Amino acid sequence: MYWADLSPTRGREQAGERPVLIISHEPFNTRTEVVISLAITSKPQRTGYPLSYRLHSGDLPRESWVKMSQVRTISTERLGARIGAISADELREIVEGLMELVG
Numbered sequence: 001m002y003w004a005d006l007s008p009t010r011g012r013e014q015a016g017e018r019p020v021l022i023i024s025h026e027p028f029n030t031r032t033e034v035v036i037s038l039a040i041t042s043k044p045q046r047t048g049y050p051l052s053y054r055l056h057s058g059d060l061p062r063e064s065w066v067k068m069s070q071v072r073t074i075s076t077e078r079l080g081a082r083i084g085a086i087s088a089d090e091l092r093e094i095v096e097g098l099m100e101l102v103g
Helices: 026-032 088-102
Strands: 002-005 017-022 034-041 052-054 065-075 079-082
Touching (some): 026 034, 052 088, 065 088
Antiparallel strands (some): 002 017, 002 079, 017 034
């Protein structure tokens, strides 16, 4: 997880400086200078899984949700400080949720 500056945006895209979960592998990130990210919010979500996933691990100071409907490829130049990481089990569940959305 990293801080990222997601502005400017359009429509209902997540905007501003906020945490994101990077789901792409490091070799891809390094070679392409972009990352595949999911926006994270601290606002309780009315939509449940697979549109959002409540994080149980990581180093965020507040209860947080990954917005799996907010997938975005962003330049590595948008990334700020590293926040932390989630567990392998949570990452697996998030990827499974994404597969439900696109499968």
